[in-house]
Amino acid sequence: MAIIETREITKVYKIGDIAVNALNSVSLLIEKGEFAAIMGPSGSGKSTFMNILGCLDKPTSGRYLLEGADISGLRKDDLSTIRNKNIGFVFQGFNLLPRTSAIENVELPMLYNSFSANERSQRAEAALKKVGLSGRENHHPNQLSGGQQQRVAIARALVNNASIILADEPTGNLDTKTSAEIMELFTKLNTESNITIILVTHEHDIAAYSRRIIKFLDGYVVSDETKT
Amino acid sequence: MINIPSTIKISFKSLRVNKMRSALTMLGIVIGVGAVITMLAVGSGASQKIEEQISSMGSNLLMILPGATTAGGVRMGIGTQPTLSMDDTEAIQRECPSVLYVAPIHSGIAQIIYGNQNWSTGVVGTTPSMLYIRDWQLEQGRPFTEEDVRNASKVCLLGQTVIDSLFGSINPVGQIIRIKNVPFTVIGVLEKKGQSPMGQDQDDTIYIPVTTAQKKLFGTAFPGMVRLIMVKAQSKEDLNAAEKQIAELLRQRHRIGQKQDDDFTVRNLTQAMQASEQSAKVMTLLLGAIASVSLLVGGIGIMNIMLVSVTERTREIGIRMAVGAKTWDIRLQFIIEALTLSLIGGAFGIIIGISGSKVLSMIAGWPTIVSPLSISLAFSFSGIVGIFFGFYPAYKASLLDPIDALRYE
Ligand SMILES: Nc1ncnc2c1ncn2[C@@H]1O[C@H](COP(=O)(O)OP(=O)(O)O)[C@@H](O)[C@H]1O
Numbered sequence: 317m318a319i320i321e322t323r324e325i326t327k328v329y330k331i332g333d334i335a336v337n338a339l340n341s342v343s344l345l346i347e348k349g350e351f352a353a354i355m356g357p358s359g360s361g362k363s364t365f366m367n368i369l370g371c372l373d374k375p376t377s378g379r380y381l382l383e384g385a386d387i388s389g390l391r392k393d394d395l396s397t398i399r400n401k402n403i404g405f406v407f408q409g410f411n412l413l414p415r416t417s418a419i420e421n422v423e424l425p426m427l428y429n430s431f432s433a434n435e436r437s438q439r440a441e442a443a444l445k446k447v448g449l450s451g452r453e454n455h456h457p458n459q460l461s462g463g464q465q466q467r468v469a470i471a472r473a474l475v476n477n478a479s480i481i482l483a484d485e486p487t488g489n490l491d492t493k494t495s496a497e498i499m500e501l502f503t504k505l506n507t508e509s510n511i512t513i514i515l516v517t518h519e520h521d522i523a524a525y526s527r528r529i530i531k532f533l534d535g536y537v538v539s540d541e542t543k544t
Numbered sequence: 545m546i547n548i549p550s551t552i553k554i555s556f557k558s559l560r561v562n563k564m565r566s567a568l569t570m571l572g573i574v575i576g577v578g579a580v581i582t583m584l585a586v587g588s589g590a591s592q593k594i595e596e597q598i599s600s601m602g603s604n605l606l607m608i609l610p611g612a613t614t615a616g617g618v619r620m621g622i623g624t625q626p627t628l629s630m631d632d633t634e635a636i637q638r639e640c641p642s643v644l645y646v647a648p649i650h651s652g653i654a655q656i657i658y659g660n661q662n663w664s665t666g667v668v669g670t671t672p673s674m675l676y677i678r679d680w681q682l683e684q685g686r687p688f689t690e691e692d693v694r695n696a697s698k699v700c701l702l703g704q705t706v707i708d709s710l711f712g713s714i715n716p717v718g719q720i721i722r723i724k725n726v727p728f729t730v731i732g733v734l735e736k737k738g739q740s741p742m743g744q745d746q747d748d749t750i751y752i753p754v755t756t757a758q759k760k761l762f763g764t765a766f767p768g769m770v771r772l773i774m775v776k777a778q779s780k781e782d783l784n785a786a787e788k789q790i791a792e793l794l795r796q797r798h799r800i801g802q803k804q805d806d807d808f809t810v811r812n813l814t815q816a817m818q819a820s821e822q823s824a825k826v827m828t829l830l831l832g833a834i835a836s837v838s839l840l841v842g843g844i845g846i847m848n849i850m851l852v853s854v855t856e857r858t859r860e861i862g863i864r865m866a867v868g869a870k871t872w873d874i875r876l877q878f879i880i881e882a883l884t885l886s887l888i889g890g891a892f893g894i895i896i897g898i899s900g901s902k903v904l905s906m907i908a909g910w911p912t913i914v915s916p917l918s919i920s921l922a923f924s925f926s927g928i929v930g931i932f933f934g935f936y937p938a939y940k941a942s943l944l945d946p947i948d949a950l951r952y953e
C-alpha cells in the first residue's frame with residue numbers, strides 16, 4: 317500500500333468570476349520511504365499540491381488516500397490530529413515562533429498531544445541532537461543562522477515521529493553550502509529513519525538529492541521520473 | 545483532547561512577551577474591580593451605620609400616641625387629645641401577652657441650671673422600664689425605681705450631651721441641678737448613644753420619674769394623662785400580635801364602639817426604621833452597579849487588545865494549526881490569556897479596592913466595610929468579564945484558515 321495516493325485531484329480557486337485551476341486531475345502514488353522532489357515553474361500548483369498532501373487543504377474533487385485512508389470526509393479537527401501525528405512541515409521561511417527558544421519551538425507539536433512536560437523536553441532535546449543542534453536549545457530564532465533555524469524546523473517536524481516530511485522550497489532562503497547541509501540532513505533522515513520525504517524545489521542541484529523527480533506545469537503532472 | 549496545563553503555559557508566555565501592553569490592559573480591570581469593592585464598601589458602611597442607629601433606638605418598639613379622635617365631625621390630628629393614661633400603661637403591661645415592657649412618657653422642654661451654667665433640653669418623665677425598652681445602660685450611678693415613681697422623687701438621669709454642657713469635668717452624680725427652678729438630684733449618667741436614625745442627638749435628654757414630671761414640671765388639666773406610651777414586644781415576631789392586643793385593649797378601655805375610630809394610634813417604630821435600612825441597601829446595590837460599568841469598560845479594553853493580538857499573531861496561529869492545534873486549543877489559548885489578564889487585574893483591583901475604601905473612610909469620615917462577599921463577587925465578575933470579552937477574539941482566531949494564516953505577513 318502506498319503511503320500517499322492521489323486520484324484525479326483537482327483544485328479550483330475562484331476569485332470573483334474567474335476560476336483558477338491550480339491542479340488538474342493529479343494522480344500520483346508515493347511509497348513509504350520514498351524521497352521525491354517536485355519541480356515546476358512558479359504558479360504551476362506545487363504548493364497547492366503540498367498543502368493538500370499535508371491535510372492543510374482539501375481538493376475540489378478527486379480522492380486523497382493517506383496510508384490507505386480517505387481523508388476527504390474528515391473534519392477540521394481530525395485533520396489537525398493527522399497533521400500532528402503523521403506529517404511534519406518544513407517551510408521556505410522556517411515559520412518558527414519568534415521570541416521562543418529552539419527547544420520550545422520543537423516542543424510545539426507535542427503541546428497538542430498527550431506528552432508530559434518531561435517527555436516533551438526529552439524528545440525535543442533528542443530531536444535537536446538529531447539535526448545537529450545540541451547546545452542551542454535555549455537560543456531564540458533571531459540568535460540562529462538561517463541554516464540553524466531550518467534545522468530547528470526539521471527537528472520540530474521529526475519530534476512526533478512523523479512518517480512524512482513535506483518541505484516546500486526548504487532551501488529557498490539559504491546559500492548553496494547551507495542548502496547542501498540541509499539536503500544531507502534530509503537524505504540521512506530518509507535513509508536512516510525511513511521517513512518519506514517530499515520536497516519542492518526550483519533547483520536541479522537540490523532535486524538531484526532525491527531519487528524521483530515529479531514535474532508540474534499549469535496544474536498538470538507533466539513528467540515523473542525515478543532514477544534507477 | 546486538549547492539554548490544559550500546556551495551554552495555560554502558552555498563554556502566560558505570550559502575556560510575558562508583551563509586558564507593558566498586558567499591564568495597561570489589566571489596568572482597566574484593576575480600576576473596575578477596585579471601584580466595585582470601594583462602592584460596595586461605602587454602601588455597606590452606610591447600611592451598617594443606619595443599622596447601628598436603629599438598634600440604638602432599642603429593638604421591637606411600638607409607640608402609642610393619643611388623639612386622632614373625631615370631635616363633632618372634625619378629625620383631630622394625632623396627639624391633640626390627651627386620651628392615654630397611666631392606667632392604660634399598667635393595663636397593657638398586665639393584659640397583653642406579646643408585650644415585654646411598657647413605659648409612659650410625659651415630657652417637655654425645660655431650662656436646666658447648674659451653678660452658673662444653663663442648658664435647654666427635653667425632659668422625659670417615665671418609669672424604670674424605659675431603660676429596658678431603649679436597651680440603655682447607665683455609665684454610672686443608679687436608675688430611679690418604682691418607689692421614686694410612687695413618691696414623685698426629684699431625681700434625674702442625665703444624657704452625655706447635657707453633662708458635657710453643664711458639668712465639664714465635674715462628676716455629676718450627687719450634684720443638684722434645677723429644672724424649671726425645681727431642684728433635682730442627679731443619681732445616674734446615661735451611656736452615650738449617638739444619633740437616632742432621624743438625626744436627633746439621643747444624648748441630649750434628661751430622664752425623671754413620670755409622676756414628678758406630671759406634678760412638678762409639666763402639669764396639665766388632665767392629671768394622670770401621659771403624652772405617649774412606649775412598648776417593647778417580646779420579639780420581632782410578636783410585634784404584630786402586640787399591636788393587635790394593644791389596640792383591642794385600648795378600644796375596650798376607652799369604650800370605643802364598633803363603628804367609631806380609634807382615639808389613639810399605634811406606630812411600629814422598628815418597621816419605619818427598617819425602611820431607611822432598606823434604602824441604604826438599595827443605594828449599595830446602585831453604587832455597585834455603577835462601578836460594574838467601569839469593570840465592563842475594562843472588559844472591552846481586554847477584547848480590544850485581544851483582537852489586536854490575534855491579528856498580530858496570525859502567523860503564529862497558522863504555525864500552531866499546522867503542527868496540530870485544534871479549534872479549541874486555539875480558542876482556549878486566547879480565552880485563558882484574556883482570563884489571566886482579567887484575574888491578575890482583579891487581584892490588584894482587590895488591593896486597590898481595600899486601600900481605596902480605607903482612604904475614603906478617612907477622608908469622608910464615613911465608615912466603609914469591605915466584606916469578603918464583595919471581594920469574591922468583584923473577583924468572579926472580573927473572571928466572567930475576561931471569559932466573555934475574550935471569547936470573540938478567541939473564536940475569530942480559531943476560524944482562521946491555516947494556509948492563509950501561514951502566509952500572513
Ligand atoms: N488561495 C488562493 N486563491 C486563489 N488562487 C490561488 C490561491 N493559492 C494559489 N492560487 C493560484 O493557484 C495557482 C498555483 O499556485 P501555487 O500552488 O502556489 O503555485 P507554486 O507553488 O507552484 O508556485 C497559481 O496560479 C496561484 O495564483
Ligand SMILES: [Mg+2]
Nearest residue numbers: 362363364484
Ligand atoms: Mg509555491
